[in-house]
Amino acid sequence: MNKILISSCLLGVPVRYDGTMQQLLHPQIMTWQQQGRIIAFCPEAAGGLSTPRDPAEINNDKVISNKGDDVTAAFRLGAKKTLRVCQQYGIKFALLKESSPSCGRNTIYNGEHQGIKIAGMGLTAALLEENGVRVFSEQQLPALLQALA
Template identity: 60%
Template sequence: MEKILVSSCLLGQPVRYDGKGQTLQHPQLRVWQSNKKIVSFCPEVAGGLSTPRAPAEIIQGRVITNSGEDVTEQFQTGANIALEVCKKNKVRFALLKESSPSYGRNTIYDGKHRGV
C-alpha cells in the first residue's frame, strides 16, 4: 500500500522550533489516518535537534540558527533519514510544512532572521 509522508507538526505533534504543533484540520487527513496511510515525520527531530530549538534559516547554502549556530549537518541527516523512511514505507506523496528550512518548496525565509 502506498503511503503519504506528513509533517509531524501538521498532525499536531509539538516538534516545531517553538515546541508547538501546527495542526492541519482537514477531513481527508482523518480518512488517511483511519486507513493507516500516513507516515508522520519531522526531519529536524530525526536529525538530532531538540524541541524547542532556536529558529533556523538557510543562508548561502547553510542552515544557521538566529544565534549563529550552524545546524546544516543535523538538517542534512534528517533529510537523509526522511529519504530512507520514504523508501522503506513506499511513500508516494508528501504533505509538508511550507516555509520550513527542511520542507519549504514555494517559500522559505530569506536567511536574515527578520521574518521575511
C-alpha cells in the same frame, strides 16, 4: 493503498522549533489516518535537533540559527532519514510544512532572521523531490488530493 509522509507538526505533534504544532484539520487527513496511510515524520527531530530549538534559516546553502550556530549537518541528516523512510515505505507523496528550512516546498525565510519569505525549498523537500517524491505544502492540499486521485 499508498502511504503518505506528513510533517508531524501538521498532525498535532508539538515538534516545531518553538515547541508548538500547526495542526492541519481536514477530513481527508482523518480518513488517511483511519486507513493507516500516514507516516508522520519530523526531519529536524530525526536529525537530532531538540524541541524547542533556536529558529534557523537557510543562508548560502547552510542552515544557521538566529544565534549564529551552523546546524546544517542536523538538517541534512534529517533530510536523509526522511528520504530513507520514503524509500522504505514506497512513499511517492509528501505533505510538508511550508516555509520551514527542512520542509518548505515553495517558500523559505531569506536567511537573515527578519521574517522575510522568499521562493525556495527546504533541505528535506528538495532532497525528496530530487529522488522522485512529490512534495506538497499544507497550502497545496487540494493539489495533493488531485494528484492522488
